[in-house]
Amino acid sequence: MRKKGSAPTMKDVALEADVALGTVSKVINGLPVREPYRLKVEAAIEKLNYQVNAYAQGLRSNRTNTIAFLIPNTTNPFFAQLTHHMNLSLTRRHYRMLLCCTEANPDLEQDYISLVKNNQVDGIIGLTYNPTLHVDESTPFVSIDRSLSPHIPCIASDNFAGGQIAAEKLSELGCRHVAFMRTGSSLTNEPNKRKAGFENGCLLHGLTYEMLLLNDDSDPIEFYQFLKAHVSDEKLAFDGIFCATDMIAFRIKTYLEQLGFHVPEDVQLIGYDGVRVFPELDYVCSTIVQPVEDIAEMCVEFVLQENMATKPPLICLPVHYAYGGTTKA
Amino acid sequence: MRKKGSAPTMKDVALEADVALGTVSKVINGLPVREPYRLKVEAAIEKLNYQVNAYAQGLRSNRTNTIAFLIPNTTNPFFAQLTHHMNLSLTRRHYRMLLCCTEANPDLEQDYISLVKNNQVDGIIGLTYNPTLHVDESTPFVSIDRSLSPHIPCIASDNFAGGQIAAEKLSELGCRHVAFMRTGSSLTNEPNKRKAGFENGCLLHGLTYEMLLLNDDSDPIEFYQFLKAHVSDEKLAFDGIFCATDMIAFRIKTYLEQLGFHVPEDVQLIGYDGVRVFPELDYVCSTIVQPVEDIAEMCVEFVLQENMATKPPLICLPVHYAYGGTTKA
DNA sequence: TTGTATGCGTTATCAT
DNA sequence: ATGATAACGCATACAA
Numbered sequence: 218m219r220k221k222g223s224a225p226t227m228k229d230v231a232l233e234a235d236v237a238l239g240t241v242s243k244v245i246n247g248l249p250v251r252e253p254y255r256l257k258v259e260a261a262i263e264k265l266n267y268q269v270n271a272y273a274q275g276l277r278s279n280r281t282n283t284i285a286f287l288i289p290n291t292t293n294p295f296f297a298q299l300t301h302h303m304n305l306s307l308t309r310r311h312y313r314m315l316l317c318c319t320e321a322n323p324d325l326e327q328d329y330i331s332l333v334k335n336n337q338v339d340g341i342i343g344l345t346y347n348p349t350l351h352v353d354e355s356t357p358f359v360s361i362d363r364s365l366s367p368h369i370p371c372i373a374s375d376n377f378a379g380g381q382i383a384a385e386k387l388s389e390l391g392c393r394h395v396a397f398m399r400t401g402s403s404l405t406n407e408p409n410k411r412k413a414g415f416e417n418g419c420l421l422h423g424l425t426y427e428m429l430l431l432n433d434d435s436d437p438i439e440f441y442q443f444l445k446a447h448v449s450d451e452k453l454a455f456d457g458i459f460c461a462t463d464m465i466a467f468r469i470k471t472y473l474e475q476l477g478f479h480v481p482e483d484v485q486l487i488g489y490d491g492v493r494v495f496p497e498l499d500y501v502c503s504t505i506v507q508p509v510e511d512i513a514e515m516c517v518e519f520v521l522q523e524n525m526a527t528k529p530p531l532i533c534l535p536v537h538y539a540y541g542g543t544t545k546a
Numbered sequence: 547m548r549k550k551g552s553a554p555t556m557k558d559v560a561l562e563a564d565v566a567l568g569t570v571s572k573v574i575n576g577l578p579v580r581e582p583y584r585l586k587v588e589a590a591i592e593k594l595n596y597q598v599n600a601y602a603q604g605l606r607s608n609r610t611n612t613i614a615f616l617i618p619n620t621t622n623p624f625f626a627q628l629t630h631h632m633n634l635s636l637t638r639r640h641y642r643m644l645l646c647c648t649e650a651n652p653d654l655e656q657d658y659i660s661l662v663k664n665n666q667v668d669g670i671i672g673l674t675y676n677p678t679l680h681v682d683e684s685t686p687f688v689s690i691d692r693s694l695s696p697h698i699p700c701i702a703s704d705n706f707a708g709g710q711i712a713a714e715k716l717s718e719l720g721c722r723h724v725a726f727m728r729t730g731s732s733l734t735n736e737p738n739k740r741k742a743g744f745e746n747g748c749l750l751h752g753l754t755y756e757m758l759l760l761n762d763d764s765d766p767i768e769f770y771q772f773l774k775a776h777v778s779d780e781k782l783a784f785d786g787i788f789c790a791t792d793m794i795a796f797r798i799k800t801y802l803e804q805l806g807f808h809v810p811e812d813v814q815l816i817g818y819d820g821v822r823v824f825p826e827l828d829y830v831c832s833t834i835v836q837p838v839e840d841i842a843e844m845c846v847e848f849v850l851q852e853n854m855a856t857k858p859p860l861i862c863l864p865v866h867y868a869y870g871g872t873t874k875a
Numbered sequence: 876t877t878g879t880a881t882g883c884g885t886t887a888t889c890a891t
Numbered sequence: 892a893t894g895a896t897a898a899c900g901c902a903t904a905c906a907a
Contacts, residue, residue, distance in 0.1 A: 224664075226884055237894040242886060251892060268664045272610070273884035275601035276899050283644075290630050292825045297626035301619050304647045313666075315612075316645040318633045335553075335597045464824050494823050494830055495793045496621045501823055555900055566878040571902060580876065602900035605883055879906075884899105891894080 225265040234261035245269060280339055283313045284520060285332050287343035289321040293464070294492045295507070296344070299361070302513035303342065310517065312339075323347035330356070340520040346404060359520045361512065363406040367530045370519045372512055373407035375533040377414035379505040383459040383487045384418025386503075386538050390485055390545050392457030395424050396447075398440060398469065399461030400431045407533075408461065411489060415459050427455070440465070441472045448476060453484055463488035466502040470543060486543035500541030508534045554594040563590035574598060609668055612642045613849060614661050616672035618650040623821045624792070624836070625673070628690075631842035632671065639846065641668075652676035659685070669849040675733060688849045690841065692735040696859045699848045701841055702736035704862040706743035708834040712788040712816045713747025715832075715867050719814055719874050721786030724753050725776075727769060727798065728790030729760040736862075737790065740818060744788050756784070769794070770801045777805060782813055792817035795831040799872060815872035829870030837863045 227245075231238045234257040243250045244258040261267070275281045284307055291297050300316070307314050315338055317329045326347040332338050340357030352358045354368055364371040387395050397415050401408075412428070419426045429443045447454040453476075460466035466488030470480050480486055481503075491506030493499060500506075511534050519528065540546065556574075560567045563586040572579045573587040590596070604610045613636055620626050629645070636643050644667055646658045655676040661667050669686030681687045683697050693700040716724050726744050730737075741757070748755045758772045776783035782805075789795035795817030799809050809815055810832075820835030822828060829835075840863050848857065869875065 228884080238885090239887085239894055239896095240892090243893090246886080249892075254893080268660065270605070270884050271664055271666045272601050272604035273899090274886080276599070276605050276883090276901090277885040277887085279899085281601070286645075290825075291620050291626045291633070292623075292630045294621075294623065294626070294823065297620045297623070297629075300626075300629075300645070301621045301647065304620070304645055308647070314645050316615075316629070316633060316643050318630065318637070331597065335600055337600045467823060467827070492823070494623065494796060494821070496619075498796070556902095557900080567901085568878055568880095568903080569876095572877090575902080578876075583877080599900055602883090603902085605885090605899090606901045606903090608883085877907085879904105881902100881904090883901090886897100886899090888897080889895090891892100 224270070225267045226270070227267075229265055230258065230261045230267050233265055234258045281337065282311065283315055283338045284517070285315045285317050285329060285338040285341045285343075287317045287319055287326060287329050287341060287345055289344070289346070290318050291316075294494075295463070295490045295509075298492075298509050299344070299513060302510045303516065306513045306517040310521065312517070312521070319345065321346045323350070326350060330358075342516045342520050348404060357520050357523065359516045361516065362408055363404075364531060368528065369530075370528045371407065371531045372515045372519070373531070373533055374507040374512065374536045376407050376410040376536075377417075378533070379489055379536040380411040380414025380416075380459070381418035381421070382414075382536065382538050383411075383489070383505055384415050384424060385422055386487060386544070387457035387459065387485060388418075388422035388424055390457070392424060392455075392485060394455055395419065395426045395457040395459065396429065396455045397426060397459050397461070398429045398431075398443075398465055400435065400437075400465065401433045401461075403433055407531075408489075411459075411461050424457075437468055440469060441475075444469070444472055444476060451477070453478055455484055457485045458487070460486065460488045463490045463492040463500075463502055463504050466504070466543065470502065481542070481544050485545060487538070488541075488543075491539060500539055503541040503544040504539055505536050506539045507536055553599070554596045555599070556596075558594055559587065559590045559596050562594060563587045610666065611640065612644055612667045613846070614644045614646050614658060614667040614670045614672075616646045616648055616655060616658050616670060616674055618673070618675070619647050620645075622793070623823075624819045624838075627821075627838050628673070628842060631839045632845065635842045635846040639850065641846070641850070648674065650675045652679070655679060659687075671845045671849050677733060686849050686852065688845045690845065691737055692733075693860060697857065698859075699857045700736065700860045701844050701848070702860070702862055703836040703841065703865045705736050705739040705865075706746075707862070708818060708865040709740040709743025709745075709788070710747035710750070711743075711865065711867050712740075712818070712834055713744050713753060714751055715816060715873070716786035716788065716814060717747075717751035717753055719786070721753060721784075721814060723784055724748065724755045724786040724788065725758065725784045726755060726788050726790070727758045727760075727772075727794055729764065729766075729794065730762045730790075732762055736860075737818075740788075740790050753786075766797055769798060770804075773798070773801055773805060780806070782807055784813055786814045787816070789815065789817045792819040792821040792829075792831055792833050795833070795872065799831065810871070810873050814874060816867070817870075817872075820868060829868055832870040832873040833868055834865050835868045836865055 227241045230241045288296050304314050319325045326345045342359045344361040360371045362373045466486050488502045488504040556570045560570045617625050648654045655674045671688045673690040689700045691702045795815050817831045817833040
């Protein structure tokens, strides 16, 4: 009879099964053990309802079956979706997820990186913004949307292609003069390629375009002012707008309606990310959908891939356009 | 010089500082140590960039500074928000969060409960659906929205009051004949009180009402059919609808528009939860806002409150109404 | 007040 | 193939 509250240990199991401690360990770790012994041990485990102590295991083996996931927050729907699929991918491989919300705070981001040295996780998957983030080469790290170094895999959607598809789609839907709008131009990350892809697409399809690139810290009201400045004779200069994120598209739509324009009749809008208010329901705007599930799966795949001679530095996963009410059907 | 890859231990620090192992431990745990020793140890820690090994610490002390958070998913915006604030509350107290997405799967939920016995977490906060969930009395557990037993604190928004406020508000905005709609009536949980509160509010304010209660597994199209069945002479029988969640309200709005009605001119809509598409931006519908931040804080407070003689069985936190475009201003 | 020694539950090495 | 035994890194009771 054990002391109430303290869980049974391997020792208890060994005692109960009348075998040596090492034998129990082997059974648990799937190492070869003769049938009758295995059965005795399994019976004892069942009887005592034994569970391995993860801390003893972690201490001894230096493996924790836990991956840290760094993300600014879980309230942005794109991040929420990413978190969800990351969790599914990890769970499928019997890994646990330590959720680290960074609020895009550089210091916090750096602090969390030390978790792995702290022996608290086996690896890190991070969507980070710290421009000078330092990640040790020996740390299993996979970055989302930002190349940190040639030794650290970066997983992203094919942002360039996404921008190009947006231009192509707007052209196809009858637009002639379009605009591109984004915030966050201060950081060199993969999503910045949306702009280049879009420009390229415009050239390819004979669209003329203008751009508005705001800083992270600028007031979104500047979007409104830009739009207003492009109204003359109650007509908007653009017939199509590509926004770097669905969040921007969502805002722009509101502003356009305030200015008395109809979306998509007067001006068509395409965002980027593939955000929905509720899962299963409609997209909040017509959009370039990121393959969130594949991104998550790929991140997990690589972070767990300990001994790969040479890890790919950048992986771009295909995106697709989806209708969401802000373009003509 | 340490072997590359393995982190420095207390022993290394003791050696470096030329003190005994125990002294280092005391410095780290803030126990009284004479000034000169403390300084030597702190210098050594700094120099070696020492970090305590969480697994050794966990093994020895049976405390892990980690709380498991059980939630169906992080894609539902209400859950996402809850996850976010839970994370903030835990981080503030230097606790880490193990995210466990259950997909509302009863077996998964039960599995995760064993984490605490497995010595992997110090406690569990869970929003669960398993009707027969078994939680050991010795397990620090806090439940959200469902009373599991008198010994397990349940934290919820004041659902009854919320329903009542919805009725009151609809009355105030000129409604006379209203409806209540919800899914998920199969489980006895706190949110079910929204209905009772609403009925009570209707009686108080002289509103007549009808109800549509769907099972979890019924097709949402039934909402549409119900609405359609209440149209005659191109007029809807109701001038106001209270939906048990914002998600339902969001759906209903779409259905109403498909039927040719205008929201809020022809019929006003109030949901429950306080969901926004993007943080900072507008609510997706007029709604009863849950105090997510307070709920999170309260959960953390109680799950960490080890030795409280008698834990309160149910805590209801105040809600408030917020305008979100589906009611008259 | 400081140092020493023991054990937490596992895994892995080594005789048997 | 199996069983005894030595770490893993830390905390703590106890001795100095």
